[in-house]
Amino acid sequence: MTTTAADLRAALVRQLTADEGLTDPLWRAAAAAVPREVFVGDYFREVPGSFPTSYEPVREGGDGWLQAVYTNQTLITQLDGRIRPADTDGPVAGSPSSSSTLPSLVLRMWQQLDVEAGHRVLEIGTGTGYSTALGAHRLGEENIVSVEVDPDVADRAAACLKTAGHAPHLVVGDGLAGHRARAPYDRLIATCAVRTLPYAWLHQVRPGGKILVTFSGWQFGYGLALLTVTEPGEATGRFLPGWTSFMIARPHDRPPRQNPTLLPGDERPARIDPAVVTDWTGTWVAQLAAPSAERIGAGGQQILIDHATGSQARTRPDDRGGWIVTQRGPLRLWDQVEDAVEAWQAVGAPHQEQFGITVDGGGQRVWIGDEDGPGWRLPL
Incomplete structure (x- = not known):
């Protein structure tokens, strides 16, 4: 059974090489040489089933601590920009603000940087x-x-x-x-x-x-x-x-969230199934279409709230197996999302890796396929 840091580190490198595409021998050597345990210390782990999500501290050197350090996982080291594991003895709610990112992602990015x-x-x-x-x-x-x-x-x-x-x-x-x-x-x-x-x-x-x-x-x-x-x-x-x-x-983070007050608005049938915006690339497309909006919801019932204008959109099922969207405010958020999703679907709904980006003095444009393909321009 491997118990020393060196043994666990070597085992993690073997795993990353076999399962996660750590192909560059120079980055493998770096992973084998750098002691992750020096950089982690105490960390937080999520309390299973907690709502709102709570985290409990895990102390450096405790049972299972070293094994967790050399597991391919992200270890949260700070909440809300101020709370450290040393600051609490029990579960605490908050949003992760600093972490030791999972090693496979860190090393993959270093490889991709070329x-x-x-x-x-x-x-x-x-x-x-x-x-x-x-x-x-x-x-x-x-x-x-x-x-x-x-x-x-x-x-x-x-x-x-x-x-x-x-x-x-x-x-x-x-x-x-x-x-x-x-x-x-x-x-x-x-x-x-x-x-x-x-x-x-x-x-x-x-x-x-x-x-x-x-x-x-x-x-x-x-x-x-x-x-x-x-x-x-x-x-x-x-x-x-x-x-x-x-x-x-x-x-670049959103303003502090407040419980939204959903107000009456204009109603119409939705042209797309709202669940499409919960897909990895579908979420990406919806975000490009409404870049200052926050999305709340699950499945087909979605809420969009625009932090810049206060505009709202929300979807609900109708009695015929379709969906109704209600919108209010100066931006028709769901119109924007539907237009973008339909443009994406019209070219085959490609995965995000078929997207590109160009940035210049005129702003930032994300496009599909090539630079002349459909896309969205966002302000810098």
């Missing part, structure tokens, strides 16, 4: 420092700049990196502004999600350089894209296969 020896990398979101350590091991600490917005998280990551023998350049600040002092960079990798690509990044990554980032929104659609900077301020790329989710960057 780095080479000598490349200078800007990492957005130091988090626990584990991903930063992997990059420093592979590329050399002098080539890694990592930005973390939370001072307490940054301080702990710095201490963990020192313990692990790494000293990359660490910055406490808004990662959406990048770090101009050490630009230009050959690569940028983000371990948080964004609604729109920060314009600063497009001027700090050199032309020909690449940006790997997860796009998300308030409907919790996610898409991992690899963009190439074509000239200062402009980039284009495609969304990658697979499923990826990250906590959204704090400045």
Whole structure:
């Protein structure tokens, strides 16, 4: 039975190689060398069946702690931007705000970034420092700049990196502004999600350089894209296969949620089955169509509330096996969603990996197939 950290780490690398496509020998070597247990410490685990979702602390060194560290899973290390496992002895409700991301995703993204020896990398979101350590091991600490917005998280990551023998350049600040002092960079990798690509990044990554980032929104659609900077301020790329989710960057998060008051509005039959927006790519399409709306619901009964205008849309079944939509406010949210879903379905309802993205001074456009295909332009 494997019980030491080295044995468990080696077993995890074997699993990631066999099951998760860890094909690059240099990244396998990094995974085998970097001790994840140094970066985790105490963490939260979800209390099964709790509503609203609650989390209980798991103490470093306790029964099963080391085995969990070397399981391919995300370990939550902070709630609501302030609550740490050390702050509570029992279950506590909250929203995850920092974590040690599952190793397979971290390593897959480093592989997808297509780095080479000598490349200078800007990492957005130091988090626990584990991903930063992997990059420093592979590329050399002098080539890694990592930005973390939370001072307490940054301080702990710095201490963990020192313990692990790494000293990359660490910055406490808004990662959406990048770090101009050490630009230009050959690569940028983000371990948080964004609604729109920060314009600063497009001027700090050199032309020909690449940006790997997860796009998300308030409907919790996610898409991992690899963009190439074509000239200062402009980039284009495609969304990658697979499923990826990250906590959204704090400045891009939705306003505080309030219990919605659903008001009367205009009613009509819905043209699409509302359940389509619960599919991975269907959620993505709906989010592109109504980018400032939050979606609440399950199955065919959906509620959209627009944070910018207060507009609402909600669906309910009718007595003939169809659906009725009620809308009010200056935006007809469900009209926007239906138009987008029908455009997506008209080209075969492709998976998200058939989407691309172009960003320039005119905004951000997500498209299907090629740059002349149907798409949606969002403001930067």
